[in-house]
Amino acid sequence: MDTDKVGLEDIKFMIFDADGVLTDGRIYFNDRGEESKVFSVKDGSGVTYWHRAGFKSAIISGRNSRVIEHRARELGIEDVHQGAQYKLGVYENVIEKHKLEDKDVCYIGDDLIDLPVLKRVGFSVAVKDSPEEVLSVVDYVTDAPGGGGAVREVVEKVLKSQGKWESIILKRYL
Numbered sequence: 001m002d003t004d005k006v007g008l009e010d011i012k013f014m015i016f017d018a019d020g021v022l023t024d025g026r027i028y029f030n031d032r033g034e035e036s037k038v039f040s041v042k043d044g045s046g047v048t049y050w051h052r053a054g055f056k057s058a059i060i061s062g063r064n065s066r067v068i069e070h071r072a073r074e075l076g077i078e079d080v081h082q083g084a085q086y087k088l089g090v091y092e093n094v095i096e097k098h099k100l101e102d103k104d105v106c107y108i109g110d111d112l113i114d115l116p117v118l119k120r121v122g123f124s125v126a127v128k129d130s131p132e133e134v135l136s137v138v139d140y141v142t143d144a145p146g147g148g149g150a151v152r153e154v155v156e157k158v159l160k161s162q163g164k165w166e167s168i169i170l171k172r173y174l
Contacts, residue, residue: 008161011106011123013098014050015091016151018061018068018082020110021127024147037067038147046152047075052172053164056098060090062113088116108154109134110146125154 019025023037030036050057058079059072065082072080079097084090095105103122107114110130115137118124124138127146135141140157142150159165 007103007122008158010103011158011162012055012104013095013100013106014055014057014155014158015094015105015107015117015121016047016057016059017107017109017111017114018059018065019063020129020146021108022059022068022071022147022151024145025110025129035065035067037065037071039071040147040149040152042149043147043151044071044075046149046155047077049152049159049165049168050155051076052168053159053162058094060084060087060094060117062087085113087113088120091117091120106154106158108142108151123158125150 016022022043023039028036047057057077059068059077059081061068061082062084063082068082069080079094081090102120105121106123106125107117107121108125109118110127112131112133115134118138125140125142126134126138127142127150129145142153144150144153156165159168
């Protein structure tokens with residue numbers, strides 16, 4: 001896919017699906033019925049780098065999970081919308097709240113429920129283990145799977161295309 005044509009320089013806001021994007025899509029329940037999920041430290045670093053570049057992000061998830069609330073808080077994601085069975089309506093509220101246009105937004109999804117938003121945003125991304133119906137409509141498919149560095153991959157791609165990656169790394173690590 002030729003992401004040079006997409007206008008990555010316009011992206012200033014990222015929205016993530018939770019299950020299957022920030023996680024690998026598996027849900028663990030213990031014998032008390034308590035839910036747990038596994039998150040990638042690489043993805044967490046990617047979100048941190050995105051925020052460090054001066055940008056904001058949001059989560060729009062079809063499920064409700066306290067685990068997602070905890071992870072979002074840890075990563076500094078203030079805009080968390082769960083139980084969103086109609087994600088396009090939630091998306092429209094988010095962009096209105098932040099005074100954004102579609103071209104300003106990158107959305108990373110992994111399933112059919114994400115299609116209406118993926119078709120609207122400036123840069124649509126699917127993780128590599130998404131169904132064909134999703135893979136066929138996005139601007140970019142990650143090399144990494146959901147919950148395994150896909151978010152970090154996208155953040156790096158966008159920040160590098162904007163010329164912001166080096167300054168983030170230089171300030172902190174070099």
